[in-house]
């Protein structure tokens with residue numbers, strides 16, 4: 001489900017079925033890395049939308065966690081933990097973080113929930129058809145990872 | 157006499173202005189009606205069917221096909237791609253929507269190792285028979301929705317609005 005008024009009614013009626021939050025992690029930079037930050041952000045948004053579509057009955061897609069590229073790892077992890085607490089106290093058993101930012105790879109084990117780190121594919125240069133195909137292929141790899149996360153009864 | 161004359165002149169002016177104004181208003185409003193309202197009416201009027209697959213490619217095992225069409229919202233046209241599960245039941249084409257009737261996740265054919273001959277929803281393990289009937293004891297309470305279809309020259313055309321089959 002999406003973070004939208006239209007979906008939130010359904011969410012509130014079927015909360016016990018929606019036990020997973022999806023949060024994109026997006027780094028923002030206006031310096032040299034600007035272009036790649038924008039491309040990564042775009043790619044991750046598309047992937048998140050696709051995941052929402054595939055799993056909308058069990059997954060609530062939250063607004064992304066956006067941070068300046070030079071934010072310290074420690075601050076970020078604190079922030080992520082605060083988020084996990086909020087979700088846990090509202091009955092969410094699973095969090096899926098999705099990002100193309102490689103720095104999360106290093107702290108994967110400190111991250112509550114599942115980290116889906118996806119290498120950024122230059123999807124912005126593809127035509128619609130190829131774009132959709134690339135997304136579908138990506139989803140085929142994501143699906144088993146999400147299923148595995150769900151097999152652990154208590155993820156958080 | 158003088159008075160009457162004045163009034164009628166004023167009337168003339170009023171009518172003249174109304175006339176021109178009305179004409180101008182029509183000039184502004186008509187295109188708005190044409191561009192704004194008309195497309196919505198048209199979209200309703202013609203429920204175009206979309207060419208999705210060749211009949212020869214169909215088997216009795218459901219396969220996923222892409223259905224691409226343009227959805228006219230009146231103010232903008234959106235490119236839509238949807239997946240449809242299509243198979244043959246005897247001579248009959250069956251086209252099912254992949255949207256789980258429980259809470260809307262996407263179902264796949266045969267992905268549950270214990271039930272290879274059924275549609276499976278990964279979210280809460282909802283299951284459906286080949287013809288879309290929901291399996292009792294799993295969360296969905298109605299069958300998968302079905303697309304209207306027509307076969308023309310060996311091609312399968314589908315309507316764009318799947319409807320409940322109860």
Ligand code: FES
Pocket residue numbers: 057058256257258259260261277278279280281282295296
């Ligand atoms: S959304 Fe398919 S079983 Fe719940």
